[in-house]
Amino acid sequence: MNSTHAENAAQFLADEPRANWHDETLWIVRQKRDKAAANIPEWERLRQQASAIKDEVLANLDVYLEQFEAAAIKNGATVFWAADAAEFNQIMLNIIRRHKAKNIVKSKSMLTEECGLNRFLQSQGVEVVDTDLGERIIQFRHEAPSHIVLPAIHLKRQEIGETFHEKLGTEAGNSDPTYLTRAARKHLREKFLAAEIAITGVNFAVAETGSVVVCTNEGNADMGVQSAPVQIHCMGLEKILPRQTDLGVFTRLLARNATGQAVTSYTSHYMQPKPEGAMYIVIVDNGRSARLANPKYIQSLKCIRCGGCMNTCPVYRRSGGHSYGYVIPGPIGSILAPHTHHYPDLPFASSLCGSCSNVCPVKIEIHEQLYHWRQDLMQHRQTSWLKRMAMKATGIALSGNRRYNTLGAVARWAVAHLPRKLLYLPVNTWGVGRELPQAPQQSFKAWYKTNNPSKKQTS
Amino acid sequence: MSKKTILQAIRRNKPQSTMQSAQEDNYRSPSWSQEECKSLFIKNLQLQGGEIGTLAELQTQPVDFTREDLRAEYANAPLEKLNRLESVLIEGNFGVAENGAIWLEDKDLPQRIIPFITQQLIIRLHPSAIVATMHDAYRKINLTGTGYGVFISGPSKTADIEQCLVYGAHGAVKLTVIL
Ligand code: SF4
Numbered sequence: 001m002n003s004t005h006a007e008n009a010a011q012f013l014a015d016e017p018r019a020n021w022h023d024e025t026l027w028i029v030r031q032k033r034d035k036a037a038a039n040i041p042e043w044e045r046l047r048q049q050a051s052a053i054k055d056e057v058l059a060n061l062d063v064y065l066e067q068f069e070a071a072a073i074k075n076g077a078t079v080f081w082a083a084d085a086a087e088f089n090q091i092m093l094n095i096i097r098r099h100k101a102k103n104i105v106k107s108k109s110m111l112t113e114e115c116g117l118n119r120f121l122q123s124q125g126v127e128v129v130d131t132d133l134g135e136r137i138i139q140f141r142h143e144a145p146s147h148i149v150l151p152a153i154h155l156k157r158q159e160i161g162e163t164f165h166e167k168l169g170t171e172a173g174n175s176d177p178t179y180l181t182r183a184a185r186k187h188l189r190e191k192f193l194a195a196e197i198a199i200t201g202v203n204f205a206v207a208e209t210g211s212v213v214v215c216t217n218e219g220n221a222d223m224g225v226q227s228a229p230v231q232i233h234c235m236g237l238e239k240i241l242p243r244q245t246d247l248g249v250f251t252r253l254l255a256r257n258a259t260g261q262a263v264t265s266y267t268s269h270y271m272q273p274k275p276e277g278a279m280y281i282v283i284v285d286n287g288r289s290a291r292l293a294n295p296k297y298i299q300s301l302k303c304i305r306c307g308g309c310m311n312t313c314p315v316y317r318r319s320g321g322h323s324y325g326y327v328i329p330g331p332i333g334s335i336l337a338p339h340t341h342h343y344p345d346l347p348f349a350s351s352l353c354g355s356c357s358n359v360c361p362v363k364i365e366i367h368e369q370l371y372h373w374r375q376d377l378m379q380h381r382q383t384s385w386l387k388r389m390a391m392k393a394t395g396i397a398l399s400g401n402r403r404y405n406t407l408g409a410v411a412r413w414a415v416a417h418l419p420r421k422l423l424y425l426p427v428n429t430w431g432v433g434r435e436l437p438q439a440p441q442q443s444f445k446a447w448y449k450t451n452n453p454s455k456k457q458t459s
Numbered sequence: 460m461s462k463k464t465i466l467q468a469i470r471r472n473k474p475q476s477t478m479q480s481a482q483e484d485n486y487r488s489p490s491w492s493q494e495e496c497k498s499l500f501i502k503n504l505q506l507q508g509g510e511i512g513t514l515a516e517l518q519t520q521p522v523d524f525t526r527e528d529l530r531a532e533y534a535n536a537p538l539e540k541l542n543r544l545e546s547v548l549i550e551g552n553f554g555v556a557e558n559g560a561i562w563l564e565d566k567d568l569p570q571r572i573i574p575f576i577t578q579q580l581i582i583r584l585h586p587s588a589i590v591a592t593m594h595d596a597y598r599k600i601n602l603t604g605t606g607y608g609v610f611i612s613g614p615s616k617t618a619d620i621e622q623c624l625v626y627g628a629h630g631a632v633k634l635t636v637i638l
Contacts, residue, residue: 025622062469075606083461133628134619150619157621177623188629193538209602219575219615219630226572227538237465244602248594251610253556262503262558263593265613266575266630274571285465291593293472 005349007317021319022087029138030311051363054302064207077279085115085231101196109134131220146321149307198224211288215264217292232280238301253361258306302362309356330354364446413440487593495591496556506558507613509634521546533569544581553588564608580631
């Protein structure tokens with residue numbers, strides 16, 4: 001991605017009705033979440049507990065990972081470890097080759113997106129069918145997911161109807177959601193029944209029992225895993241929970257916070273391979289262990305990928321997931337993205353309103369981390385020259401009383417008297433898409449001096 | 460394999476906090492009576508798109524997997540045969556009042572795919588076997604010695620097309636619970 005978030009967002013906003021629909025639809029999801037949360041009197045306590053459990057996991061990650069691996073092996077699974085995306089992709093290819101598999105289905109896994117698994121396998125002549133309806137739609141369209149829970153939320157039904165007409169031979173012009181879903185069901189049933197390998201992501205992995213837990217509404221993880229002789233579960237190493245009883249806390253939070261449902265339709269616990277089947281678990285690092293060392297950003301490893309921070313974010317809702325350019329969009333993606341190499345503008349794609357932190361089920365202080373990133377990126381000169389200069393100038397202006405007073409007066413005069421053309425010169429990037437407020441007659445300081453009831457003089 | 464390097468990196472980098480295990484959750488579920496649990500279960504199941512029915516009202520003749528002989532017959536059935544299943548009856552282990560979920564595991568299923576591949580899933584559940592919350596549920600489950608277990612709380616569903624809710628994405632189109 002070469003274009004900035006602001007440029008992409010401008011493109012998204014050019015289609016106003018769609019942008020408004022996107023904004024409103026995600027806000028409805030947020031409201032459903034609020035209702036579901038309000039239904040649980042101990043909601044805040046659950047968040048506290050979830051956060052504490054994740055803290056415990058991160059402080060003892062090595063111990064729990066080894067405990068998990070030992071339990072999983074005892075259950076009959078084979079466990080692999082991958083340091084980075086390249087190793088992960090190679091491990092997956094090796095498993096596929098070992099089983100001489102041609103037909104492979106995959107349910108939702110942000111990790112495989114992060115590692116570019118599909119693209120890599122394709123380059124090796126291996127085709128993977130994504131089976132989540134939203135993911136299948138965007139796979140047909142060669143697009144990336146724009147949301148981690150609602151991957152096709154950027155599309156309108158007519159576009160999906162056209163795609164299905166082209167790929168699945170549905171009636172031209174028919175974009176009825178039930179009709180299209182039925183067509184996808186039929187198409188994917190065939191894929192499931194022919195599958196030799198099923199790949200899934202992992203929501204939780206329990207150290208105590210060696211089980212992996214996957215939550216879906218569609219049932220596509222199970223349709224795949226239970227049809228194919230070989231199942232592969234791919235997990236980031238932070239997905240560990242110490243005990244089975246911890247699942248009580250997390251399954252109560254996840255779906256409620258994601259979509260406002262009390263629980264997903266299916267919460268599946270995979271322990272042992274099927275009779276005569278094989279079960280693999282691949283544990284992936286890909287930068288996570290390095291993040292453990294950074295106290296400023298370690299909290300981001302607690303994320304359970306519920307998508308709540310996206311649904312609530314005023315910037316995400318009005319700019320769309322693709323505008324971020326990183327595989328995980330929205331507030332948490334702007335923390336997880338590898339900024340120093342790419343994406344240096346993402347931490348600025350936020351109003352720092354803190355709504356994300358308020359809804360986060362594991363209590364990550366998302367907006368504070370975004371703020372830290374801004375500082376780090378400024379220090380490392382990763383931001384644009386204009387922004388750095390503007391910041392410097394503002395710093396100077398705000399650090400002296402007299403300078404501040406004078407500049408305030410100048411600004412009030414300028415906004416009131418200068419021609420529009422001059423005020424909205426290209427250096428005023430803030431003014432692109434925003435209107436300057438009307439300038440008040442006097443500064444607050446002056447107003448306070450004349451109106452302060454105690455008439456005490458302040459300087 | 461990178462196991463060693465990954466674990467070394469974790470040991471080097473992990474926070475050296477003295478923090479012990481998160482307080483064992485001493486959360487007590489609400490003390491709902493059996494009747495309250497049952498009515499909450501019904502309400503939440505219906506919210507998720509599940510239906511409550513009786514054996515007599517059923518429109519179909521389900522393959523009855525509460526019967527030992529049928530379980531045995533289907534234990535090795537090929538996928539094509541399973542794919543023709545219209546409706547099946549399975550005995551549920553217990554339900555969860557707060558979300559309408561029902562726990563099934565290997566011993567209840569001739570094959571793991573059956574509750575998903577069938578068009579209609581019918582689960583019989585003893586009305587006294589309903590716990591209040593997921594905390595109670597996970598205290599109850601013993602996965603040791605089981606290969607697979609699942610909470611099912613409704614029919615398969617999706618809202619991936621413009622957030623319009625459609626039942627029957629991939630799994631069962633209909634879920635009926637007989638209490
Ligand atoms: S950061 Fe929090 S709210 Fe955002 S996806 Fe992760 S868990 Fe959900």
